[in-house]
Structure formats: structure tokens, C-alpha cells
Amino acid sequence: xxxxxxxxxxxxxxxxxxxxxAVVAGLIYGTVPLTPSELVDILLHPQSSGLKSTVxxxxxxxxxxxxxxxxxxxxxxxxxxxxxLRNPLADPYILxxxxxxxxxxxxxxxxxxxxxxxxxxxxxxxALLALFLVYLVARAHQxxxxxxxxxxxxxxxxxxxxxxxxxxxxxxxxxxNALFWLAGNLARGEERWLPYGAGVCMILxxxxxxxxxxxxxxxxxxxxxxxxxxxxxxxxxxLFCAAGLLVAIAVALAGLVGFVGLVVxxxxxxxxxxxxxxxxxxxxxxxxxxxxxxDAIARTVLAPAEVPVGVVTALVGAPFFLYLLRxxxx
Amino acid sequence: MHSNRHLxxxxxxxxxxxxxxxxxxxxxxxxxxxxxxxxxxxxxxxGRQVQLDGAPQRVVSLVPSVTETIYAxxxxxxLVGVTDFCNYPPQAQNKQSVGAYDSPSIExxxxxxxxxxxxxxxxxxxxxxxxxxxxxxxxxxxxPRSLKATIEMQRNLGAVLGYAEAGATLASQLExxxxxxxxxxxxxxxxxxxxxxxxxxxxxxxxxxxxxxxGEMLACAGGVNVATPGSRYPMWNMESVLAFDPxxxxxxxxxxxxxPRDFFLRFKQLRAVQQGNxxxxxxxxxxxxxxxxxxxxxxxxxxxxxxxxxxxxKIDATQH
Numbered sequence: 279x280x281x282x283x284x285x286x287x288x289x290x291x292x293x294x295x296x297x298x299x300a301v302v303a304g305l306i307y308g309t310v311p312l313t314p315s316e317l318v319d320i321l322l323h324p325q326s327s328g329l330k331s332t333v334x335x336x337x338x339x340x341x342x343x344x345x346x347x348x349x350x351x352x353x354x355x356x357x358x359x360x361x362x363l364r365n366p367l368a369d370p371y372i373l374x375x376x377x378x379x380x381x382x383x384x385x386x387x388x389x390x391x392x393x394x395x396x397x398x399x400x401x402x403x404x405a406l407l408a409l410f411l412v413y414l415v416a417r418a419h420q421x422x423x424x425x426x427x428x429x430x431x432x433x434x435x436x437x438x439x440x441x442x443x444x445x446x447x448x449x450x451x452x453x454x455n456a457l458f459w460l461a462g463n464l465a466r467g468e469e470r471w472l473p474y475g476a477g478v479c480m481i482l483x484x485x486x487x488x489x490x491x492x493x494x495x496x497x498x499x500x501x502x503x504x505x506x507x508x509x510x511x512x513x514x515x516x517l518f519c520a521a522g523l524l525v526a527i528a529v530a531l532a533g534l535v536g537f538v539g540l541v542v543x544x545x546x547x548x549x550x551x552x553x554x555x556x557x558x559x560x561x562x563x564x565x566x567x568x569x570x571x572x573d574a575i576a577r578t579v580l581a582p583a584e585v586p587v588g589v590v591t592a593l594v595g596a597p598f599f600l601y602l603l604r605x606x607x608x
Numbered sequence: 609m610h611s612n613r614h615l616x617x618x619x620x621x622x623x624x625x626x627x628x629x630x631x632x633x634x635x636x637x638x639x640x641x642x643x644x645x646x647x648x649x650x651x652x653x654x655g656r657q658v659q660l661d662g663a664p665q666r667v668v669s670l671v672p673s674v675t676e677t678i679y680a681x682x683x684x685x686x687l688v689g690v691t692d693f694c695n696y697p698p699q700a701q702n703k704q705s706v707g708a709y710d711s712p713s714i715e716x717x718x719x720x721x722x723x724x725x726x727x728x729x730x731x732x733x734x735x736x737x738x739x740x741x742x743x744x745x746x747x748x749x750x751x752p753r754s755l756k757a758t759i760e761m762q763r764n765l766g767a768v769l770g771y772a773e774a775g776a777t778l779a780s781q782l783e784x785x786x787x788x789x790x791x792x793x794x795x796x797x798x799x800x801x802x803x804x805x806x807x808x809x810x811x812x813x814x815x816x817x818x819x820x821x822x823g824e825m826l827a828c829a830g831g832v833n834v835a836t837p838g839s840r841y842p843m844w845n846m847e848s849v850l851a852f853d854p855x856x857x858x859x860x861x862x863x864x865x866x867x868p869r870d871f872f873l874r875f876k877q878l879r880a881v882q883q884g885n886x887x888x889x890x891x892x893x894x895x896x897x898x899x900x901x902x903x904x905x906x907x908x909x910x911x912x913x914x915x916x917x918x919x920x921x922k923i924d925a926t927q928h
Contacts, residue, residue, distance in 0.1 A: 308847050309845070309848040309851045309852075310847055310850070310851045327877070329850055329851070329853075329877065332850060332875070332877060333847050333850055333851075336875075337845070337846050337847050337850075338847070455809065455811070458811070458812055458814075459811075463811070463812050465812055465813065465845050465846070577845060577847070580842070581848065582836070582842075582844055582848035582851065582852065583836070583839070583842030583843055584812075584842075584843045584844060584848075585843075
């Protein structure tokens with residue numbers, strides 16, 4: 279009954295195939311219908327004008343890039359949080375980062391004359407601030423797992439409470455914008471920021487990948503790690519900061535996109551095992567492909583209208599995940 | 609703020625319980641309490657029978673468009689309470705506020721001792737309605753989701769508030785404006801009707817479909833909505849705008865956001881951008897079912913006639 283895709287040597291080609299398929303779908307599907315040959319033609323002639331060329335070069339490519347970046351960041355940080363916290367329900371937003379980012383964004387939308395760069399900047403600052411607060415508390419306890427989780431949940435609750443208070447006093451229009459912002463949106467991506475975001479994210483992902491062995495040890499438990507002479511507190515703090523930074527970047531670029539960071543790492547574990555040397559790059563590639571594909575569906579099913587991408591990630595991801603779970607049970 | 613509301617809710621609950629225990633519960637306490645002679649009965653938008661002792665003297669409006677209508681009726685002397693969102697006319701902001709339209713402070717309302725509270729049927733919760741009734745405060749609901757319903761609301765509010773004549777005048781002004789537009793549009797003919805995109809907000813791009821008040825106003829002004837027929841407020845993206853390439857794009861500036869016009873000017877290939885037909889109309893003129901609807905209708909008509917003069921021949925030639 280072993281499905282063939284679970285052969286471990288197949289993981290890289292399969293992941294890349296998935297990402298490639300999602301990117302092609304993301305470039306082909308949308309309100310304006312394209313054939314594969316038209317797409318190739320447009321990609322080979324970047325200087326040509328016309329509706330379809332504009333759609334591909336100015337709209338779909340940046341959006342696919344943003345979705346890939348955010349999907350990668352969320353999936354990798356989810357993987358790390360699940361390993362460090364040894365908690366299968368850990369997702370990228372568990373440590374209060376989402377609350378901080380949301381608070382920052384709503385502050386920006388409420389009080390500042392909103393230039394396009396203010397909201398992401400303040401969201402990023404808010405996320406870092408929340409992360410720093412959790413860090414301060416957790417550091418005192420050698421970043422014990424339960425301290426991290428509790429501090430994260432508390433910081434998150436504090437941010438949510440302040441957010442609710444703020445929304446009571448926000449004028450109608452900024453409040454509406456803020457609520458939409460919180461729902462996550464890949465259309466808004468600032469193209470200028472994308473290369474920087476991508477650069478930093480790649481570095482962070484590679485750094486986390488380089489700690490794959492350490493993450494394996496962490497999943498075995500703290501005793502094992504301590505026996506092996508690992509400076510648990512310090513290493514955990516590093517992993518926590520790197521993963522938190524990834525989330526902060528993702529949130530600043532696209533708001534709160536749900537489900538990717540929770541389900542992708544688990545899906546990879548179910549398919550190809552829990553070893554982080556393979557898990558981290560696989561989660562990065564599949565996370566990118568998953569969000570690109572989900573966004574393509576979100577843009578297409580009700581075209582010309584659009585479905586919030588979070589709805590699609592959960593609607594497609596949850597049944598597939600349940601299927602994988604059942605598969606492993608056999 | 610929050611604890612106040614919780615406290616008030618607990619008090620309400622206790623009061624409700626006390627009222628219930630002796631068995632005087634009858635669904636609507638006010639109906640019995642107000643059963644003295646010289647009363648009038650009005651049917652509101654929820655189909656409820658609202659009994660009042662003549663014309664109300666102390667009115668709380670929980671609906672911004674109703675606040676505007678009350679001022680237009682000249683009945684602002686009756687108005688003792690408004691919401692944080694009642695920003696027009698500017699002097700309405702000097703009235704006592706009772707909070708947001710969907711979550712007002714019941715205590716603040718009770719302290720104003722109103723003899724009528726006006727709510728929007730789609731915004732106020734059933735719990736709010738029930739609580740007000742249990743406090744013996746008569747409640748009248750409105751639900752102006754279309755032009756017809758807006759005209760009716762103006763006439764009914766006039767009758768309820770004892771300004772029946774002013775209400776009838778206000779209603780017939782809007783009716784006349786609509787009739788005049790219909791006539792104008794019929795004369796020009798519909799084959800030259802431009803295709804229009806009505807944006808509500810830009811990030812994300814939310815537009816007004818055909819089954820909305822702005823959509824109905826657009827049809828009335830002689831424009832064809834590019835949104836799917838029957839749609840309400842779908843979320844679109846720039847790709848859809850490029851694909852449908854509307855003749856006119858209506859944007860509504862909101863305080864605090866960068867100019868909505870710039871959002872579209874980046875896309876030079878859009879017909880509306882090339883021909884200078886990205887038009888700003890204040891959101892409240894199109895989205896708030898009050899007296900300024902007439903301004904919104906006129907602004908839409910103006911945008912459509914302007915577009916025809918910009919490039920009269922192109923509109924017809926490039927119809928999809």
C-alpha cells in the first residue's frame with residue numbers, strides 16, 4: 279500500500295514539479311484566458327505591449343513571486359516552530375507575531391496618512407516588537423518551550439486587546455481597510471520590496487537549513503539535546519528569532535495568510551519523514567507552490583471576482599491533509 | 609468602555625429576568641406601556657407595528673443616512689443622539705453621540721431618554737432591538753437598500769417625525785431627479801451607454817455590482833456596470849479591470865488614503881485612463897442612502913456625458 283510518491287529519492291523532483299506546475303498555472307489562469315503557447319510567446323518577448331503581455335509581466339509575475347515568497351517563509355517558519363516547540367499545532371503565528379503585525383498595520387491605517395510603504399513598515403515593526411517582547415520573557419527561562427508558547431500567546435492576546443480597543447475608536451474607512459488587511463491579500467504586494475524580501479528570506483531559510491541537524495535533535499526532546507552537549511537555550515533563541523523574522527517579512531508583505539505554515543510541514547513529514555535536512559527545503563518549495571497554486575485558484579474560480587486566498591488554502595489544504603493522515607494510518 | 613458595556617448588559621439581563629418572572633412578558637413591552645389614547649401606529653422596515661404617542665420629541669438616530677435625512681427635513685430639533693459615524697451635515701457632530709451604529713452604548717441611549725430610536729434593519733442586532741424594547745423605548749427600523757426604498761424612507765420618516773409635508777417634498781425631489789434622468793437617458797439612447805466600473809475601495813479592489821444602491825444609481829444615470837449582473841460587492845483585481853477595460857472608472861476618495869485616481873493611472877493602456885475618464889465622486893454621495901443621493905446621481909450623469917464628449921466616436925466603436 280506504500281504510494282510510490284513516498285520514495286525518498288523522489289522528493290526533490292516531485293517538489294520542483296509541484297512548484298513548476300503551480301507557477302505555470304499561476305501565470306496561465308486568471309480573468310484573461312491564456313494558452314501555454316501564448317504564455318511562452320509573452321515570456322520570450324518581454325518588450326511587446328498589449329493586454330496579455332501587461333497582465334503577465336505587470337500583474338501575474340509579481341503576484342506569483344510574492345505568493346511563492348510568502349508561502350516559502352510561512353512553511354519554513356511553521357516547520358521550525360513545530361520542531362522547536364515540539365507542538366504539532368504550532369503555526370507561524372503562534373508566538374504573537376501576527377498580533378504585533380496586525381496592531382502595527384491598524385495603527386498605520388488609523389493614524390497616518392497612508393502612503394503605500396507605511397502599512398508594511400509598521401506591520402513589520404509591530405511583528406518585531408512582539409517578537410522582542412516574547413524574547414525578553416523567554417530569555418529569562420532559557421527559552422523553555424512552555425515559556426515561549428505562553429509568552430507568545432500572552433503577547434498575542436495583549437496585541438489583540440489593543441487592536442480591538444483601537445478599532446472601537448477608528449473611523450469607519452480605516453477600520454474597513456484594516457479588517458481587509460488582516461484577512462491577507464496577495465494583490466497588494468509592493469514590487470519594489472519583493473527582491474529585498476526575497477533576499478532576506480532566502481538567507482534565513484538557508485541559515486535554518488544549516489541547523490537541520492539541530493532541529494532533528496530538538497524533536498527528540500530537550501534531554502537528548504542536552505546530553506549531546508547542545509546549548510539549548512541559545513540555539514532555541516536563534517531558531518526562534520530567525521523563524522520569527524521570516525514570519526514578520528511574510529506578514530508585512532501580504533497580511534495574515536493562514537493555513538500554509540501549519541499544513542505544509544505536516545504534509546511533507548507524512549510524505550517523506552521528519553528529517554529536517556530534507557524537510558526544510560521540501561517545505562520551502564512546496565509551501566511556495568501551494569500558495570501560488572491556491573492564489574491561482576482564488577483568482578480564477580469566480581473570475582472576474584476573486585476569493586480570499588485564505589479560504590482556498592484551507593478548503594484545498596484541509597481535505598488533502600486529512601487524506602494524507604488517513605494514508606499514513608494504513 | 610468595554611466593562612461599562614458588560615455591566616450594562618448584565619443589568620439588562622437582570623432587568624429582563626425581573627420582568628420575566630412575574631409573567632408580564634409579552635414580546636414587546638412598549639406596545640402595552642404605550643397603550644394610551646392619541647397614539648399613532650407606523651409599520652417599519654422590519655414589518656413591526658410601532659405605536660407612538662403622537663410625534664416623537666426626543667429622537668436618537670443610529671443611522672448616518674437617517675441623521676442626514678432628519679436635517680434635510682428640518683427636524684434636527686428633535687434629534688438628541690447620533691452615532692460616531694453621523695458626520696453630515698457637519699453640525700450633526702455637535703449632537704451627543706451614543707457610539708458606533710452597530711454597537712451603541714445602551715446606557716448612553718437610555719440617559720438621553722429618547723421617545724424614539726431609529727435603527728437600520730441590517731446593522732442593529734436583534735439583541736439591541738430587544739433590549740431597547742425592554743427599556744420601553746420605541747424603535748423604528750429603516751432598510752434603504754434601493755432608490756425606491758430610499759424614497760419611501762424619506763416619506764415615512766417625515767410621517768413618523770411629524771414632518772409629513774417636508775418628507776413628501778424630499779421624496780418627490782428624489783423622484784423627480786430620477787424621472788428627469790430617465791428621460792434624458794431615453795433621449796440619448798442606450799446604444800451609446802458607456803461601460804462603467806464603480807470602485808468601493810482599492811486595496812483590495814472591491815467594486816459595486818448591479819444589485820447595490822450605487823449600481824442602481826449608475827443604471828439610472830445611463831451607465832452599464834461592468835460587474836457581473838446580480839452581483840453585490842465582489843472583490844476584483846487589476847487583471848479583471850484590464851480585461852473588461854471600462855470606459856469610465858469611478859473612484860471614491862477616502863480620508864487618509866492616497867489619491868485613488870493614482871491607483872489606476874499607472875495603467876496607461878486602460879481606456880478610461882487614456883481618455884481622462886477616471887472620475888472622483890465622494891463615497892457618501894453614492895453609498896449613503898440620504899438626501900445627497902441626488903448629488904451622486906448628478907455626478908454620475910455628469911461623468912457619463914463628459915466621457916461622451918471626450919471621445920464620442922470611440923465609445924461605440926470599441927464596444928465588446
